[in-house]
Amino acid sequence: MTLTALKPASLKEAREAVLDTTGRISIAGAGTAADWGGRLGPVDAVLDTTGLSGVITHNPGDMTVSVHAGTPLRALQEQLAEHGQHLSFDAARVAAGATVGGLVATADAGPSALVHGTLRDLVIGTTTLLSDGAVVRSGGHVIKNVAGFDLSKLLHGSYGTLGVLVEVVLRLHPVPKAIGTVVVECGLADAARLAGEVLASQLEPTAVEWLSSGRLLVRLDSTEEALPARLDRLTRLLGDGASVASGSSEASGQSGAGADVWAEHAALTRGDGGAAVVRIGVKPSLLPGVLEALPASTVSAGLGTGVATVSVPGRAVAEAHAAVHAAGGTSVLRCRPADLGAPAWGPPPSALAVLKAVKQRFDPDGRFGPGRFDPWEIS
Amino acid sequence: MTLDPVARAAIVAALGPDDVVDDPVQTRAYECDGLTGYRVRPEIVLIPRDAEGVARAVKACHRNGVPFVARGAGTGLSGGALPVADGVVISLARLKRVLEVDPVNRRAVVEPGVTNLEITAAVAAHGLYYAPDPSSQQVCTIGGNVAENSGGAHCLKYGFTTNHVYSMEVVLPDGELVTLGGDSAEQQGPDLRGVFLGSEGTLGITTKITVRLLRTPETVRTLLADFPSVAEAGEVVSDIVAAGIVPAAVEMMDTLAIEAAEEAVHAGYTVGVPAALVVELDGPIEQCDTEFAQVKAICDAHGCTRLHIAGSPEERAAIWRGRKAAFAAVGRISPDYFVQDGVVPRTRLAEVLGRIADMGDEAGLRVANVFHAGDGNLHPLVLYSAAAGETERAEELSGAIAELCVELGGSLSGEHGIGTDKACSMPKMYGEEDLAVMKRVRDAFDPEGICNPGKVLPTPRLCGERPGKYRPHPLEESGVIERL
Numbered sequence: 001m002t003l004t005a006l007k008p009a010s011l012k013e014a015r016e017a018v019l020d021t022t023g024r025i026s027i028a029g030a031g032t033a034a035d036w037g038g039r040l041g042p043v044d045a046v047l048d049t050t051g052l053s054g055v056i057t058h059n060p061g062d063m064t065v066s067v068h069a070g071t072p073l074r075a076l077q078e079q080l081a082e083h084g085q086h087l088s089f090d091a092a093r094v095a096a097g098a099t100v101g102g103l104v105a106t107a108d109a110g111p112s113a114l115v116h117g118t119l120r121d122l123v124i125g126t127t128t129l130l131s132d133g134a135v136v137r138s139g140g141h142v143i144k145n146v147a148g149f150d151l152s153k154l155l156h157g158s159y160g161t162l163g164v165l166v167e168v169v170l171r172l173h174p175v176p177k178a179i180g181t182v183v184v185e186c187g188l189a190d191a192a193r194l195a196g197e198v199l200a201s202q203l204e205p206t207a208v209e210w211l212s213s214g215r216l217l218v219r220l221d222s223t224e225e226a227l228p229a230r231l232d233r234l235t236r237l238l239g240d241g242a243s244v245a246s247g248s249s250e251a252s253g254q255s256g257a258g259a260d261v262w263a264e265h266a267a268l269t270r271g272d273g274g275a276a277v278v279r280i281g282v283k284p285s286l287l288p289g290v291l292e293a294l295p296a297s298t299v300s301a302g303l304g305t306g307v308a309t310v311s312v313p314g315r316a317v318a319e320a321h322a323a324v325h326a327a328g329g330t331s332v333l334r335c336r337p338a339d340l341g342a343p344a345w346g347p348p349p350s351a352l353a354v355l356k357a358v359k360q361r362f363d364p365d366g367r368f369g370p371g372r373f374d375p376w377e378i379s
Numbered sequence: 380m381t382l383d384p385v386a387r388a389a390i391v392a393a394l395g396p397d398d399v400v401d402d403p404v405q406t407r408a409y410e411c412d413g414l415t416g417y418r419v420r421p422e423i424v425l426i427p428r429d430a431e432g433v434a435r436a437v438k439a440c441h442r443n444g445v446p447f448v449a450r451g452a453g454t455g456l457s458g459g460a461l462p463v464a465d466g467v468v469i470s471l472a473r474l475k476r477v478l479e480v481d482p483v484n485r486r487a488v489v490e491p492g493v494t495n496l497e498i499t500a501a502v503a504a505h506g507l508y509y510a511p512d513p514s515s516q517q518v519c520t521i522g523g524n525v526a527e528n529s530g531g532a533h534c535l536k537y538g539f540t541t542n543h544v545y546s547m548e549v550v551l552p553d554g555e556l557v558t559l560g561g562d563s564a565e566q567q568g569p570d571l572r573g574v575f576l577g578s579e580g581t582l583g584i585t586t587k588i589t590v591r592l593l594r595t596p597e598t599v600r601t602l603l604a605d606f607p608s609v610a611e612a613g614e615v616v617s618d619i620v621a622a623g624i625v626p627a628a629v630e631m632m633d634t635l636a637i638e639a640a641e642e643a644v645h646a647g648y649t650v651g652v653p654a655a656l657v658v659e660l661d662g663p664i665e666q667c668d669t670e671f672a673q674v675k676a677i678c679d680a681h682g683c684t685r686l687h688i689a690g691s692p693e694e695r696a697a698i699w700r701g702r703k704a705a706f707a708a709v710g711r712i713s714p715d716y717f718v719q720d721g722v723v724p725r726t727r728l729a730e731v732l733g734r735i736a737d738m739g740d741e742a743g744l745r746v747a748n749v750f751h752a753g754d755g756n757l758h759p760l761v762l763y764s765a766a767a768g769e770t771e772r773a774e775e776l777s778g779a780i781a782e783l784c785v786e787l788g789g790s791l792s793g794e795h796g797i798g799t800d801k802a803c804s805m806p807k808m809y810g811e812e813d814l815a816v817m818k819r820v821r822d823a824f825d826p827e828g829i830c831n832p833g834k835v836l837p838t839p840r841l842c843g844e845r846p847g848k849y850r851p852h853p854l855e856e857s858g859v860i861e862r863l
Contacts, residue, residue: 061617061726062755084623109564118564120573121542136816137809142722144539144754145790146528146577147797147808148835149817153541153573157566174623196483200506202597204663226665281565283484306484306563330567349567351549351557357823358569362816373568 004045008052011127011135011166018164019133021045024370027160029070029102032093036106036334037159038344041371049101052166055079057141063172064124064141069101069165076100081175088116088173090207092266092309101165107157111207111219111265114304116173119156125169126152128162131367135166143171154358160369161378162362176206176221180231181245181258184216184238188301191216192288194238195303203234205304211268212299217245217261268300272311276336278320281307282329290327294320309334317342348376382422382465386443390423390467393439394432400424409468412453412460413515417799421448421462426470430490430548430556430586436469437584438554446829449584451491451523454515456718457798459527459579459834469584471522477501478587485592486545491522491585495529498590507592510537513794514703525585528577530794532628532702533659535753537593539794541576548587549575552825556586574820579796580831582824596661599627600671601689603698604678605652609633609748611681612654613729616752618677619658620725624670626753630657633732635712635747636705636760643708646701647694649685656752657702705749706760713745713762715770717777720795721784725755731787735759735780742776744769756793757784782807797835803842805835 004021008014018025023044028034030050049070056066060083067076073087073094080086090110091103098108104126109118116122125139128151138151155165184194191210198205198218207219218238220230235242245258271277275297282290284306291299291308295316301308306329312320314337324331325346333344349355359366359378391399400406401423410418425436440447446466453460462468475492482505489498495516498509512531513519519529525547530539537543546560560572575582606612609631616629632640632648632655641648648655658674660667678686689695709716723731732748739746739761747760759780763773781791781801785808791801805814818836821828833841 059724059726061620062724063620064724107566107570113564117538117542120570121538130816134812134816137813138817140788140790140808142724142755142789142793144530144534144722144751144756144793146794147791147801148805148813149578149820150541150574150576151816151820153570154820156570156573158569162569174625177623199485199594202594202663204594204596223666223669225669226663229665230663279565281561281563283481283562285483307565328562330561330563330565332567345567349558349561351551351559351571353555354551354557354571354824355568357826358571358820361819361823378568
């Protein structure tokens with residue numbers, strides 16, 4: 001059986017492609033998270049969204065932008081930077097060309113989620129194509145809006161199982177005038193203690209992350225005038241081992257002083273080539289304990305968010321799910337060795353019946369993204 | 380049609396007589412929420428004592444096919460808690476415990492009947508607070524905030540209820556108790572918590588909420604500035620945004636709103652000025668100081684006629700008292716008024732205010748404006764006299780203003796919700812297909828349609844819609860959206 005390749009360049013073409021094709025469809029963006037979640041079951045067609053690309057409207061004064069969902073976020077950020085604006089979002093795979101739609105569908109997030117939240121907090125409107133050809137718009141072009149059900153939330157983390165994101169409206173923030181990062185070389189236990197002190201202070205860090213290379217990173221977004229004094233206070237709070245990061249190579253995909261340590265963070269989050277990469281989220285206070293117990297080769301850990309990404313041997317995936325679940329958290333497999341049979345998800349949430357009912361109403365024939373939520377049997 | 384006696388007996392038995400109110404005199408107290416124009420007396424009011432009680436109540440309703448409506452403090456302004464005739468009201472008034480305060484993880488677990496302000500009171504000793512601050516925060520409950528996805532003056536910087544809730548325990552419309560959301564921002568699969576938040580009580584009843592708490596900012600700076608025109612004040616807001624500053628709050632009041640507020644609370648506003656802005660910045664001292672100096676310079680550059688900087692927490696509180704009193708204060712300058720809630724892209728504020736003034740003139744009615752200028756959320760107050768027979772005209776004007784917001788690329792509601800009030804206006808903002816898919820979400824949670832029916836989505840019974848020929852949506856005509 002040959003796989004049909006669909007690459008629409010407009011909403012109209014996307015709708016026709018879905019209606020003119022029979023059978024199951026995999027929705028793909030730039031392919032930076034093709035393995036994430038459950039292993040994709042047999043499909044008849046692949047719908048490539050990268051032809052749906054570019055800014056639709058950018059209203060700098062309103063700090064909103066609407067884009068075609070296949071737009072690479074990196075390209076969007078470059079365009080927005082000309083206006084001193086950006087999407088406050090820094091997931092590691094943005095640098096690899098991930099699309100806006102793909103990032104929403106996989107609920108990805110980076111270190112600054114501590115302050116700015118995940119994309120569910122930054123998306124203010126969506127246009128979505130369902131498998132029966134229905135086109136639904138939700139939200140709008142204004143930041144504040146409570147009219148109607150917020151369907152964009154359902155698409156966040158839907159892994160291509162509910163609909164094709166076609167357009168996305170985002171709220172923007174000003175690019176910080178100055179960014180500084182303080183680094184402390186330390187192990188996880190010390191990092192957790194220091195993170196607790198920083199978070200209890202009023203220094204307002206934008207990100208607090210520990211890396212398995214033995215570093216705690218604390219980032220401040222600031223005005224230029226205020227940055228030196230704020231960094232000074234932060235350095236003093238963190239003690240003798242703390243210093244302000246200075247390295248900034250172009251290749252890191254980040255900008256400003258301290259970009260190199262964040263490039264290292266992104267690399268660790270992408271994971272260790274041959275290993276399985278598991279994303280976990282627990283209460284922040286429980287995170288160090290959960291991490292200590294895992295046979296992880298790489299770790300990036302948000303000590304304020306409780307969200308970490310770890311590389312573990314394939315045989316340890318089931319154990320990782322169990323440990324996270326026991327701590328009351330959630331986990332999902334991101335990258336996997338080709339022959340790994342381990343489940344992508346831990347035990348299902350208590351509202352599994354609602355997830356199934358939503359899937360049934362949105363995609364009754366189970367056309368989109370079969371297998372992505374296995375072993376929960378949603379799709 | 381009345382409630383079937385067998386169903387009635389089963390529903391009463393689910394909780395026992397002590398937790399049931401069915402005396403017609405007493406149930407009348409539940410016939411409306413903050414939108415007092417709509418009134419329906421419920422058949423039975425259930426007042427459970429805990430989540431299990433709520434689940435039993437809902438299960439009994441579900442088994443007997445009886446519609447139910449959840450109710451918190453009843454402060455909602457869109458008729459979201461309007462009872463259904465021959466139906467049940469489930470009051471969450473007794474679920475008002477703060478169950479857990481976790482300062483290390485900066486969160487608290489509370490029951491839905493806890494008021495918004497009680498959360499902050501319970502955690503303040505740890506240097507923490509709960510950020511969303513609707514004007515009714517002293518009385519409105521967190522359960523209602525979850526249902527409405529409530530905002531407040533500070534949501535420009537800090538976001539809405541949806542950005543401050545990790546998880547909720549929810550009784551689904553079939554009586555099942557489940558948890559939506561989780562312990563971190565990392566969640567499993569589609570964000571059911573997110574779609575439930577702001578669904579106005581149509582997808583289930585919240586019985587426990589884990590809220591996110593923030594560290595109190597190191598410093599807060601607040602100023603009150605007068606301007607020669609609304610347009611100049613609007614320019615100031617634009618320039619603040621263009622300077623890359625995200626204020627904690629930017630509020631604007633026009634001359635009528637100032638007059639009313641000042642008469643009511645004497646907060647130090649200048650009576651007679653065309654526009655006043657309240658700008659608040661917060662954060663680390665160094666940052667706040669540099670940005671506050673910039674804001675002052677921007678005010679001066681736009682012909683600010685008086686700049687008052689709060690010199691103490693008391694002065695800051697006075698400025699906010701004036702702003703927050705504005706709604707109720709309008710009662711001092713008009714016998715009756717409607718509170719409207721709409722949103723426009725912020726850059727169209729001056730335009731929408733001009734159009735509202737024209738529409739008011741045309742209708743022969745005064746409109747006072749109070750709004751969250753930072754995010755384009757307007758609260759026009761349409762003043763009228765019922766005794767003079769102006770009610771219908773005022774209602775029409777108020778509705779037309781909300782629909783004007785949609786025409787300008789905005790929204791029917793920024794924070795008060797759709798509820799009963801605006802369900803029939805939803806086709807102005809969304810197309811038939813959009814609404815049909817929203818209905819699929821509702822059906823997935825509540826296939827029998829018994830959970831707060833008649834709210835949010837328009838129904839033919841409610842709105843007297845008849846299928847007619849296709850008419851282009853206003854947003855299609857203006858080129859904002861494309862439809863196939």
